[in-house]
Amino acid sequence: MRSIFHHFVAAATFAVASLTPALAAELPVVRKAPEINITTIDGKQVTAADLKGKVVVVDFWATWCGPCVAEIPxxxxxxxxxxxxxLVIVGVSVDRGSIDKVKKFVAKNGMNYAITMGEDGVLAEAFGGFDAIPTTFLIDRQGNIRHQKTGSMEHEEYEALVKQLL
Structure with missing residues (x-):
């Protein structure tokens, strides 16, 4: 029985390892990213100039969204x-209401990246709009959207995509 388990673990490891390069295959340019000029929930300004030459992940999420919360770690x-x-990660909370609720959630979850409120939909519209969250955009150093995903994604899969652009 232990032998079967070891073979299963080895096969699963091989499958994941072989999948990662496929995910990181050359990412096409989806479109030019909109300029990002935001104020974070702690009052800091993040401008397009700050993000120039960076790889940027923009994640639209909410505190009540289970798949969104699962991606945070x-x-x-x-x-x-x-x-x-x-790498710069920008989380755009689409929670409605009190910013204090989001601030508490961010502190509780040790979120070490920029968080802004996006409940007004302006930033979402700038990215072309979407129907569900989480929706995530990966932007290269030249300001092009190279990947867009609605729905959750495993950390290892996203890391492979990010590493390709760094």
């Missing part, structure tokens, strides 16, 4: 691991 890990290499 992965974004925290990516920011910690690749922030020094030019």
């Amino acid at each position: 992965g974004y925290v890990a990516l920011q910690k691991k690749y922030g020094k290499d030019g």
Whole structure:
């Protein structure tokens, strides 16, 4: 029985390893990203000039969205691991109502990346709009959207995409 388990683990590891390069295959340019000029929930300004030459992940999410919340530890890990290499993660909360609720959620979850409120829909419309969250955009150093995903994605899959652009 232990032998079967070890073979299963080896096969699963191989399958994931072989999938990662396929995900990181050359990412086409989807379209030019809109300029991002935001005020974070802690009052800091993040401008298009600040993001120039950076790889940027823009994640539209909400505190009440289970798949969104499940992705947060992965974004925290990516920011910690690749922030020094030019990765910037921007979380856009679409929660309605009190910013204090979002601030408490961010603190409780150790979110180490820029968070802004997007309940007015202006930033979502600038990105072309979407029907569901989480919706995430990956922007290259030249300001092009290279990946767009509605729905959750495993941390390892997203890391492979991010690493390709760093």
